[in-house]
Amino acid sequence: MLKNKKIVIVGGGSGIGYAVAQQALEAGxxxxxxxxxxxxxxxxAKQLGGGVQTEVVDATNDESVADFFRRVGHSDHLAVTIKPPLPAGRFLENEVDAVMAAFDAKFWGQYRLAKQGAQYVRQNGSITFTSGIASRRSYPGYSAVSAMNAATEALTKAIAIELAPIRVNTVCPGFVNTEPPTPGRAQHVKTLVSTLPMNRPxxxxxxxxxxxxxxxxxxxxGAVVVVDGGAIC
Ligand SMILES: NC(=O)c1ccc[n+]([C@@H]2O[C@H](COP(=O)([O-])OP(=O)(O)OC[C@H]3O[C@@H](n4cnc5c(N)ncnc54)[C@H](OP(=O)(O)O)[C@@H]3O)[C@@H](O)[C@H]2O)c1
Known part of the structure; x- marks a missing residue:
């Protein structure tokens, strides 16, 4: 079904986006x-093989995004998996400027890419954003992340009705084993996932x-697909 489809993944050089690129390539x-x-x-791209094309873009910059879409042209599917440094302090400790900078990349970056990219996505195509489980579960130190993920999910539903027949969806991951795990993060994630039915990231x-x-x-x-190992309690 995805054979010869053109799929653009912003954030595709690492982590979840890289895995999406790998699977899209396998699908032809x-x-x-x-x-x-x-x-x-x-x-x-070298590691992925298969003639993967690379393009530089900064999702926080309008001009960079506009140039990017002019270069890339029309596509069938656009996915965004960008992750800026995310403020991990408690609500009262986080600097507002740091939270706003993260919001600018994670939320406004996705907003910008969808707004400028919609005209380049084919009518039977799709846009897929990325949120994260902090949109629906509360964890100490995740207030900023919760807010930007919830905003992403709300935007998904709002623009799905305006951009149709282009489909707009969001993937909401739970805690994921991305590389390289710092010792501090590895322990933090281990504690968080110990309550999950799947008991692992x-x-x-x-x-x-x-x-x-x-x-x-x-x-x-307008869908949010949650893949979180069962973060239901
Ligand atoms: N990993 C998890 O446990 C987890 C859990 C829940 C949700 N998520 C969400 O899933 C998504 C992917 O996470 P990940 O851990 O796989 O990410 P990642 O590998 O750390 O980062 C993804 C990519 O974002 C790119 N990026 C950052 N800022 C950018 C910008 N301004 N413009 C363009 N590209 C930018 C980076 O490349 P450059 O440095 O080359 O720009 C990087 O390759 C994120 O939205 C994250 O919040 C992750």
């Missing part, structure tokens, strides 16, 4: 990965499955 798609670092993208490939589903399923729009 033409894949473009994009982010700020040309070096990181080249290394990722997710793998990037397990999260990527949801993007592939949303690219392929022509009746899903």
């Amino acid at each position: 798609a033409q894949v473009i990965i994009a982010s700020r670092s040309r070096q990181k993208l080249s290394a990722a 997710g793998m990037t490939s397990e999260i990527a499955d949801a993007y592939l589903y949303l690219f392929s399923n022509s009746y899903s729009t």
Whole structure:
């Protein structure tokens, strides 16, 4: 179903986006990965193989985003998996400027890419954002992340009705084993996932499955697909 489809993944040089690129390639798609670092993208493309195209873009910059879409042209599916440094302090400790900078990349970056990218996505295509489980579960130190993830999910539903027949969806990952795990983060994630029915962090490939589903399923729009190992209690 994705054979020869053109799939653009902003944030595709690492982590979840890289796994999406890998699975899209396996499905026979033409894949473009994009982010700020040309070096990181080249290394990722070499590892992915399969003639993956790379494009530099900074999602926090309107002009950079406009140039990016002019270069890339029309595509079938646009996925955004960008992750800026996220403030991890408690609400009263976080600097407002740091929270706003993270919001600018994670939320406004996705907003900007969808706003400028919509005209380049084919009418039967899709846009897929990324939120995260802090949109619906509360964890100490995640107030900023909760807010930007919830905003992303709300935007998904709002623009799905305006951009139709282009479909707009969001993948909401739980805690994922992304590289490289710092010792502090590894312990933190271990504690958080110990209450999950699955009792482990997710793998990037397990999260990527949801993007592939949303690219392929022509009746899903305005949806948030949660892949979190069962963060229900
Ligand atoms: N990992 C988790 O446990 C987890 C859990 C819940 C939700 N999520 C969400 O899932 C998504 C992917 O997370 P991840 O851990 O896989 O991310 P990641 O690998 O750390 O980062 C993804 C990519 O974002 C790119 N990026 C950052 N700022 C950018 C900008 N301004 N413009 C363009 N590209 C930018 C980076 O490349 P450059 O440096 O080259 O720009 C990087 O390759 C994020 O939205 C994250 O919040 C992750």
